[in-house]
Amino acid sequence: MAAFPIQIGGKWTAMIVLCLEAGPRRFGVLRRHLRPISAKVLAETLLAMERDGLVHRRPVPGADDGGIDYELAPLGRTLLGVIEHARAWARAHLEELSRSREGFDAANPAS
Known part of the structure; x- marks a missing residue:
């Protein structure tokens, strides 16, 4: 069921929370799971969620490409x-x- 009539934060916040439920994910993985979202809107939403204390942004250990993981903070959970x-x-x-x-x-x- 994709219908989600109640908005928490921005339009994509609840969907991002659900994508991060199982654990940290990289930006590209989130974008693939949320296909209609643009990179710009995803980046803006993740930044707003980080500001609100809903997600943590962390460098991927050992990643040569400077990759970043996003994970739910306790408040986001x-x-x-x-x-x-x-x-x-x-x-x-x-x-x-x-x-x-x-x-x-x-x-x-x-x-």
Whole structure:
């Protein structure tokens, strides 16, 4: 289920948190997992998340290319439960949301 109606931080923050749930990842790996995101937006979002204390940015030990890993900080990990509750809510109410959106769109074709 990709629907995620509640925004935490920026548009991509929750998706980045989920990508980092299993452990640290490099920028390129995050970008591949979040295909529609541009490199610029990913970099800006990661910087904002680092500023908020949600992620840590660390050099990759022994990497010749100066690679950087991003990992969830303890504060970022606290979002995992919030995100799961929001996803459960979306699953439980998806049909209702879809009907409401279809009704609105039919009544407001210019929107």
